[in-house]
Amino acid sequence: MPSKNHWDKVYATKSSTAVSWYQPHATLSLDLIRRIGAARAAAIIDVGGGTSTLVDDLLAHDYRNLTVLDLSGEALAVARQRLGHAGEGVRWIEGDITSVALPEQAYDVWHDRAVFHFLTDPADRRAYIEQVMRAVKPGGHVIVATFAPDGPTECSGLPVMRYAPDALHAEFGPAFELIEHSDEAHVTPAGGVQHFVYCHCLKPHLALSDGDSHAHW
Ligand SMILES: C[S@@+](CC[C@H](N)C(=O)[O-])C[C@H]1O[C@@H](n2cnc3c(N)ncnc32)[C@H](O)[C@@H]1O
DSSP: OHHHHHHHHHHHHHTTTTTTTTOOOOOHHHHHHHHHHHOTTTTEETOOOTTTHHHHHHHHHTTOOEEEEEOOOHHHHHHHHGGGGGTTEEEEESSOOOOOOOOTTTTEEEEEHHHHHHHSHHHHHHHHHHHHHHHEEEEEEEEEEHHHOOOOOOOEEEOOOOOOHHHHHHHTTSSEEEEEEEEEEEEEEOOEEEEEEEEEEEEEEOOOHHHHHHOOO
């Protein structure tokens, strides 16, 4: 499990526009969220949002019920400072997604780009999916982006999992409906190319038994 110290140090020592995952605009994430057709008041959480510009793009499109969660308080401070007054209505949560207390059935849209893939321990992935089961509304949308099978084996010097769309969907279990998946060739600030997979799944409406929600467990 990557430590908070690791991430605080990254964000304290590197410009947010120089980290390999930087995007001037989170174009594909924004498109996927807009295609859902969610109301502007829909509750959207960006899990492991770090200093991502997704929150800027969502605010620019009038989404107004936004939460950004990250392990690193340093990252959240950078994003808050960048947004200034525009970020005052955003809820900022510093915490580890595998253990933080989140409100129950609170979110219409759960978005994660490049966080789930750090969970190399099955117990951490199980804890993450339990958070999804608890915090996302029944029938809510779950958008998760990870490195693709031909993506890098490390990110920020840490080992990562790589997923094909079916394997990523399978982590959530067959009760989650895979609505669509997309590929992204992300160009890093240093000019490298990293292949990502984005999966958009629907959380089931009904309460599930453990066996239904966790295909592998
Ligand atoms: C590769 S960065 C991606 C940031 C952002 N999603 C983006 O696309 O720009 C991974 C982020 O996940 C955060 N993170 C790592 N492990 C986490 C955890 N267990 N809980 C919450 N955030 C975590 C890090 O602090 C970092 O901001």
